[in-house]
Amino acid sequence: MKKYYSSLVLICICLMAACLLPQYAHADAPQDLALSYNMQTQTLTVTITHKSFFTGTHYIKQVEIKKNNEPAGKNDYTSQPGKTTFVYTYQIPAAVNDILEVTASCNIQGKKTATLKVNAEKK
Secondary structure, three states, X not given: OHHHHHHHHHHHHHHHHHHHOXXXXXXXXXXXXXXXXXOOOOEEEXXXXXXXXXXXXXXXXXXXXXXXXXXXXEEXXXXXXXXXXXXXXXXXXXXXXXXXXXXXXXXXXXXXXXXXXXXOOOO
């Protein structure tokens, strides 16, 4: 009887946690992060793939940018503009051979980092 009671208590605790925190059950970390850089306009384009059915409660909360391992920008958000893939652009001055590193963080769990070496544009 004691074993049955312990199992029942554990099941109840798990069910209560699932009911109180439903967003965690459907939370995915960012799946993909694609970077491109336009030397002429000094613009970094960040394409993020992050699945979310409820973009106001499960979203990319922060995009952090580093240039040559030094902070170059931090952008905080309270929702995301698309349910799967979306694009942000940032004005980041850079030169050829600079290394840009971008980290996108989910407001619930997980993050994804990508790097890009700035190259001279072909004419």
